[in-house]
Structures are given as C-alpha cells and as structure tokens.
Amino acid sequence: MYQSESVIRNHYNNINDWLDQMTSKVILEKNAEAESHFRNIGITFSTNNETARERIIPFDLIPRIFTYTEWLRLERGVIQRAKALNAFLADIYNQGEIIKANIIPKEIIYKKKSFEPSMFGFSPPRDIYSPIIGIDLVRTGPNEYFVLEDNCRTPSGVSYMLENREIMMRMFPDLFHNNRVTPIDDYPTRLLQTLMSLAPIKCENPEPVCVLLTPGPLNSAYYEHSFLSDQMGIEMVESTDLFVEGKYLYMKTVDGPKRVDVVYRRIDDDFLDPLCFNPQSVIGIPGIMDVYRTGGVNICSAPGAGIADDKAIYIYVPEMIKFYLGEQPILDNVETWNCEKEQELKYVLDNINELVVKEVDGSGGYGMLIGPKSSKSSIDEFKTKLSTNPKGYIAQPLLDLSFSPTLIKNQVEGRRVDLRPFCLIGEQAQLSSGGLTRVAMKEGSFVVNSSQGGGVKDTWVLAE
Amino acid sequence: MLSRTAEYLYWISRYMERAETTARLLDVGYRMSLFPNPSGYNNEWESVLSAAGAIEGYKNKYDTIEQRNVEDYLFFDESNPSSVYNCILNARNNALVVRTSFTPESWLAINKTYQEILNLKEKKFIKSDLPDLTEWTIEQVNLFRGSLSSLLRNDGYNFLFLGLFIERADNSARLLDVKYFVLLPKPQYVGGNIDNMQWSILLRSLSSFRAFRWAYNGNITATKIADFLVLNNNCPRSLSFCIQNIVKHLTNLRCSPEKVGRIYNNLKDLNTKIQEEKIETIVEYGLHQFVTQFIRKISSVDNEIHKEFFN
Numbered sequence: 211m212y213q214s215e216s217v218i219r220n221h222y223n224n225i226n227d228w229l230d231q232m233t234s235k236v237i238l239e240k241n242a243e244a245e246s247h248f249r250n251i252g253i254t255f256s257t258n259n260e261t262a263r264e265r266i267i268p269f270d271l272i273p274r275i276f277t278y279t280e281w282l283r284l285e286r287g288v289i290q291r292a293k294a295l296n297a298f299l300a301d302i303y304n305q306g307e308i309i310k311a312n313i314i315p316k317e318i319i320y321k322k323k324s325f326e327p328s329m330f331g332f333s334p335p336r337d338i339y340s341p342i343i344g345i346d347l348v349r350t351g352p353n354e355y356f357v358l359e360d361n362c363r364t365p366s367g368v369s370y371m372l373e374n375r376e377i378m379m380r381m382f383p384d385l386f387h388n389n390r391v392t393p394i395d396d397y398p399t400r401l402l403q404t405l406m407s408l409a410p411i412k413c414e415n416p417e418p419v420c421v422l423l424t425p426g427p428l429n430s431a432y433y434e435h436s437f438l439s440d441q442m443g444i445e446m447v448e449s450t451d452l453f454v455e456g457k458y459l460y461m462k463t464v465d466g467p468k469r470v471d472v473v474y475r476r477i478d479d480d481f482l483d484p485l486c487f488n489p490q491s492v493i494g495i496p497g498i499m500d501v502y503r504t505g506g507v508n509i510c511s512a513p514g515a516g517i518a519d520d521k522a523i524y525i526y527v528p529e530m531i532k533f534y535l536g537e538q539p540i541l542d543n544v545e546t547w548n549c550e551k552e553q554e555l556k557y558v559l560d561n562i563n564e565l566v567v568k569e570v571d572g573s574g575g576y577g578m579l580i581g582p583k584s585s586k587s588s589i590d591e592f593k594t595k596l597s598t599n600p601k602g603y604i605a606q607p608l609l610d611l612s613f614s615p616t617l618i619k620n621q622v623e624g625r626r627v628d629l630r631p632f633c634l635i636g637e638q639a640q641l642s643s644g645g646l647t648r649v650a651m652k653e654g655s656f657v658v659n660s661s662q663g664g665g666v667k668d669t670w671v672l673a674e
Numbered sequence: 675m676l677s678r679t680a681e682y683l684y685w686i687s688r689y690m691e692r693a694e695t696t697a698r699l700l701d702v703g704y705r706m707s708l709f710p711n712p713s714g715y716n717n718e719w720e721s722v723l724s725a726a727g728a729i730e731g732y733k734n735k736y737d738t739i740e741q742r743n744v745e746d747y748l749f750f751d752e753s754n755p756s757s758v759y760n761c762i763l764n765a766r767n768n769a770l771v772v773r774t775s776f777t778p779e780s781w782l783a784i785n786k787t788y789q790e791i792l793n794l795k796e797k798k799f800i801k802s803d804l805p806d807l808t809e810w811t812i813e814q815v816n817l818f819r820g821s822l823s824s825l826l827r828n829d830g831y832n833f834l835f836l837g838l839f840i841e842r843a844d845n846s847a848r849l850l851d852v853k854y855f856v857l858l859p860k861p862q863y864v865g866g867n868i869d870n871m872q873w874s875i876l877l878r879s880l881s882s883f884r885a886f887r888w889a890y891n892g893n894i895t896a897t898k899i900a901d902f903l904v905l906n907n908n909c910p911r912s913l914s915f916c917i918q919n920i921v922k923h924l925t926n927l928r929c930s931p932e933k934v935g936r937i938y939n940n941l942k943d944l945n946t947k948i949q950e951e952k953i954e955t956i957v958e959y960g961l962h963q964f965v966t967q968f969i970r971k972i973s974s975v976d977n978e979i980h981k982e983f984f985n
Binding site: 440466 | 675676677678679680767770771773774778781782785786789829833927929930983
C-alpha cells in the first residue's frame with residue numbers, strides 16, 4: 211500500500227480514509243461477523259495436524275488492490291504462461307520437440323513420477339491438458355512480479371476468492387459504492403463454459419454433462435468442491451457414484467444410469483482408475499481411463515498434467531514460452547538452483563544461510579527451509595538431506611515479498627502477501643479478475659500458507 | 675439426481691426428526707420428574723429410555739437410572755446413535771455432502787445448529803437447563819423444516835419428506851407402543867387417573883396436547899387419544915397422517931415409475947386399512963399388535979426405498 215515510507219499509493223487512498231473512520235469497536239465487530247459467517251457457511255479446512263474442530267482461515271478486512279494497468283500486465287503474463295504449459299504437455303506426450311531441441315533434458319521429464327506413460331500418443335479435446343491453472347505470484351517492487359509456482363493439477367482456493375468478496379460486499383457495501391471494483395462472481399459460469407467446451411469427441415450432447423469428482427468430505431478442500439458444483443449447478447460425485455459400461459462413463463441416479471461427458475476431477479491421478487494406476491486404491495473408477503482414451507469422456511485436468519508444475523520443470527518455463535509461443539516471457543521466474551546439478555548443489559550448500567530450500571514434491575509450506583530465519587541445527591539437518599538426496603530439492607533466494615496493510619490487534623501493520631489468480635483455458639483463455647491473496651499473519655514471516663497460520667484477503671482489480 | 679444424494683437427503687430429515695423426538699421425550703421425563711412418583715409404576719426415566727430405543731445402550735454404560743445420566747445419554751452422548759448430538763452431527767455430515775441439493779438456508783439452518791451444539795456440548799449443562807435444551811432443539815428443527823418451504827418441488831424435496839414421515843411414523847408408533855405396553859401391562863389400570871396422566875404425557879411428547887383439546891371434547895380417554903394418534907388425519911403426528919404423506923411423496927416422485935409402483939403396492943393395503951378402520955376395532959384387536967405390525971410394515975417400506983432408489 212505504501213510507495214515508500216508513509217507515502218500512500220494513489221489507489222489506496224479511499225481505503226485509507228475508510229480505515230480512518232472505523233473505530234476499533236467496529237473493527238472487532240466486523241471481524242467477529244466475518245468469522246461467524248465463514249463458520250456458518252462451512253468454509254473450513256483441515257490441516258495435517260488434525261484437531262477436533264474444523265479451522266477457518268483468518269480473514270483480513272483490508273482488501274488488496276490492483277490498478278487496471280497493473281492487472282493488465284499480470285493477465286497477459288499469466289495467460290501466456292498457461293498456454294505455454296499446455297503446449298509443453300501436448301508436446302512431451304506426443305512428438306517431444308522440446309527434448310529434440312535440447313532445451314529440456316529428457317531424463318528430467320521421463321523419470322518423474324508425475325509423468326504419466328499411459329498418456330503417450332493421446333491428445334485430449336482441443337489439446338488442453340490443464341484447463342484450470344493457478345499461478346502463484348509475488349510482488350517485490352513497483353511493477354516487479356515473479357512467478358513462485360505453477361499449479362496445473364487441481365489448484366484450490368478459488369472459493370476463498372469468491373467468498374471473501376461476498377463477505378466484504380455484505381459487511382461494507384459503501385466501499386463498493388465508492389470504488390470501481392471489477393466483479394468476479396461470474397467465475398463459476400466461466401469455469402462451466404470452459405469445461406463444456408472440452409467435451410470428448412464421442413459426446414453428441416449440445417450441453418455436455420459435467421460433474422465434479424471429489425475424494426469426499428474428509429478432503430481439506432471439500433468445501434470448495436461443493437461450493438463450485440453448487441455454483442455451476444452440476445453434480446458433485448464420489449467415485450462410487452460412477453461406473454463404466456460399454457466405453458462410456460455413467461453416474462448412478464434415482465432414474466438409473468446417466469451418461470457423463472466431462473469429469474472435473476479434484477482427486478489425484480493415483481486414485482482415478484485402479485486398473486491403470488494404483489491397484490491398491492479402493493477409491494477410483496475401474497475402466498475410466500479406457501473410456502477417456504477412446505473419447506467417451508474427458509477428464510480435467512488430464513492425467514499426467516502434474517509434470518508441468520513440477521518444481522524441476524518450473525526452471526524451464528521461460529524457455530517453453532520462447533520455444534512454443536515465440537514470445538518473450540512477460541512474468542519472470544524466481545532464480546532457482548536445481549540441486550540435482552553438481553555445480554548448483556555446491557552453490558546452495560555454500561550459501562544456504564541466504565536461501566530458501568524446497569522439496570521438489572513438497573507443498574503447503576511443509577518441508578522447506580528458510581535459511582536466514584533458521585537455527586543452525588535445522589540448517590545442518592537440511593545440509594545432510596541435500597547431500598544424500600540432491601534431486602529432491604531446489605533452492606531460491608529469499609524474496610522480499612511486498613507488504614500489505616493488515617489489521618493486527620486493531621492496528622494496521624504490514625504483512626507479506628502473495629497472490630494466486632486463476633486462469634481458465636478452453637475455447638478461450640481468460641483470467642479471473644482477482645485472485646486469492648494470502649497473507650503471512652505473523653510479524654516478519656514469509657510463509658503465507660494457510661496450513662502454517664496464513665490468512666486471506668479480498669483482492670480488488672479496479673475497473674478502467 | 676444421484677442415488678447417493680437422494681439417500682443423504684432422506685436421512686437428513688430422518689435425523690432431524692429423530693433429534694426432535696428425543697428432545698421431546700427428555701421433556702416428558704423432565705415434566706414427570708416434577709410430579710410425585712406414583713407407586714407401582716416404572717421409573718419415568720426408564721420409559722423415556724425405552725421409548726427412545728436407548729435402554730440397552732444406557733444400561734451398558736450406567737448401573738442406575740438417574741436423571742442426570744439419562745439427560746446426558748440422550749442429549750450429548752456420542753456412543754448413543756440417537757442422541758440429539760449424534761442426530762445433528764449426522765444430519766450435518768450428510769448435509770455437507772448434499773448441500774448443493776437444497777437451499778443455502780437449509781444448509782445454514784443445519785450447520786448453525788451443529789456449531790451451536792458443539793458449544794453447548796463444551797459447556798455441558800446444569801440441571802435447570804434441560805427445558806432450554808429441548809426448546810432449543812425444537813426451534814432448530816423448525817428452522818430447518820421452515821427452510822424447506824423454499825425448495826424446488828423436485829424429487830429431492832420428495833425424498834426429504836419421505837424420510838421425515840417414515841421417521842415420524844416409526845417414532846409415533848414406538849411411543850404409542852411403549853406407553854401402552856410397557857407402562858400399562860395391568861388391565862385394571864387402563865382408564866384410571868394415573869393412566870390419564872400417562873396418556874397426556876404421551877400427547878405432550880408428540881406435541882399434540884393442545885391440538886387434542888381442540889379436536890376432541892370432554893374427558894381425555896384412552897380411546898379418544900388412540901383415535902387421535904392412530905387414525906386422525908388432521909393430527910400431523912398420527913400414524914394415518916404419516917402414511918398418507920408417505921404415499922403422497924412417494925407417488926409424487928418423477929423418477930422411475932416402476933420402482934414407485936412396486937413400493938406403493940406394498941403400502942397401499944396399510945393405507946386403505948388405516949383410512950377405513952374404526953378405533954374400537956383396533957383396541958379390541960389389540961393396539962399393541964396393531965402397532966407392532968405397523969412398525970414392521972414401515973421398516974419394510976424403508977428397506978424397499980433403500981433397495982429401489984439408493985443402491
């Protein structure tokens with residue numbers, strides 16, 4: 211919000227006035243109102259250390275604001291990246307041109323667990339493998355954005371983006387009268403259009419039947435699954451609701467079997483089809499991969515799409531953009547050292563005090579080391595891990611994430627934030643006019659993940 | 675509609691209905707505990723437990739029947755599948771899965787109830803709180819039922835109400851049975867003063883005390899009450915009213931006419947019989963036998979609904 215010490219960036223002026231008017235009593239009341247709203251609608255999540263009661267993510271009342279021109283650049287950059295990632299998937303599961311061109315070494319791709327051999331030689335509708343991509347961005351200075359991570363499988367958090375806006379509009383209608391905030395509530399409609407535009411070749415239905423496949427109520431994103439299917443008006447199914455017969459996929463309904471054309475799956479590859487992937491899996495739909503490969507159903511995202519957001523592949527995304535699209539990357543990657551390479555591992559070990567080390571397959575802020583903030587013993591621990599399993603890790607410099615004003619005990623204080631906007635690719639490519647802003651609630655903290663106590667904010671994109 | 679969705683909707687209203695029945699039974703017990711204990715009769719808390727179908731479970735856990743324990747067992751106990759807490763928990767877990775199939779208000783009603791009972795459970799209760807707990811439960815269930823009025827009248831709606839009336843038919847019949855059979859085994863008591871008090875408690879437990887007064891003149895007699903609770907189509911908890919509504923919501927289902935037909939065939943005799951029967955004939959035949967048969971029939975209809983629609 212601040213340009214430099216105590217100079218407020220223009221587009222935050224309205225919010226600053228609004229904050230000035232609020233007494234601490236009102237702030238307390240509104241905080242309680244937001245919390246009770248989130249509890250009542252059931253937007254809760256569970257973490258690895260499960261307690262009896264469901265948790266809600268702390269919600270900060272102060273919105274994060276993007277100007278129209280700021281957003282325009284992000285929009286172009288994210289869509290560019292999402293297109294390149296899909297082109298990459300189409301390529302490596304078919305001709306493999308990028309490997310032939312010696313841009314990405316083939317062992318980095320083919321040895322990954324997230325590479326799915328059974329997808330080889332098959333092209334999904336419109337060659338779209340990952341129709342919903344969440345790109346994690348951080349801002350480090352004026353117009354300086356970096357991509358921290360791509361999420362090509364089943365990025366979550368969009369329900370928070372939508373519910374955060376709902377609660378803000380409900381609690382502070384005047385704010386929306388006085389600011390021209392681009393609406394985001396058409397996201398579910400656009401998502402449904404995207405899914406419908408990806409109907410399989412054998413679908414004759416002008417309005418393809420889409421379903422959302424969830425692992426069930428114990429999944430931490432279950433609220434989002436039910437929220438999205440509700441908003442799209444499609445069935446939320448579990449794998450036991452689906453079965454395969456004669457090259458088609460059906461769901462069990464009170465009227466008997468009903469054919470399903472598009473599955474928006476929110477379960478991992480491993481649990482899709484016990485015949486194809488994990489024979490031990492008790493969940494999954496036997497035979498669905500066969501139906502998929504013969505054009506009876508589309509699965510979004512495609513099995514094997516996860517290779518594109520692998521942390522080792524991330525390094526090559528700027529190259530992909532040049533190779534497939536013939537364009538210069540609009541958004542930069544964070545400088546990344548691949549510990550698999552001897553030279554880079556040596557650099558990481560020598561400079562570990564200054565770096566962030568992440569597990570290649572880790573997520574949720576678990577299993578990472580923030581060098582400058584860690585004790586000597588945990589640094590030593592990571593040094594051992596790195597030496598014994600170098601290819602399991604990457605390292606990045608500690609970015610100075612931008613601060614956003616955040617209410618802490620009724621005082622406005624700066625806290626670090628990141629941003630995840632959601633990109634949809636079907637018949638057309640589009641970006642949500644906003645995203646999920648996550649905020650590190652602890653003073654000085656760099657970790658915004660909700661599993662580590664991070665909070666969320668409403669994210670505004672101002673209209674032109 | 676997904677078979678699983680239909681099943682969950684059906685069970686949500688069964689659980690909510692059961693929560694209300696259990697709460698009302700507790701209220702009956704509480705009211706009785708304020709009266710002098712009539713000698714020669716079973717402890718009222720014991721009859722409350724058997725009406726709630728919880729006597730075995732209770733006895734496994736406690737040696738003696740005491741108000742405080744009964745209250746805790748029927749309201750909060752996690753090991754009692756019919757405790758108000760478990761009913762609300764189950765309804766809420768089902769609602770979490772099918773929240774997309776009913777209105778946001780219905781979900782809110784159930785989820786708020788769940789959030790509040792978590793708080794109540796943490797604080798537990800002091801003795802005088804029981805009427806508040808009962809009142810609270812009834813209020814919550816009414817909030818849920820009220821929210822259903824804005825639902826689309828589709829199959830989901832009919833499955834919700836099928837569940838509600840199957841559960842209610844079963845609960846009403848069991849209450850009748852417990853009161854008639856367990857509490858009054860000796861014929862000389864039938865028609866006596868104490869008997870009347872028991873019957874009026876039965877009316878209260880079915881939230882029908884005032885309604886009965888409006889529907890029938892003069893003295894409370896066992897026959898009148900039996901008529902009211904078994905055959906009166908104006909009484910929303912009578913067996914005949916429940917059957918009528920089961921038939922109505924079953925035949926309103928738009929899915930699979932042949933499945934509906936099969937269940938209806940099994941049900942129609944009972945429906946005809948209950949609409950034409952005189953209460954005197956039933957009493958002569960034996961209310962207990964009648965009610966036992968009724969319960970068996972309802973349970974077979976429930977099985978058929980599961981078999982035809984939810985598998």
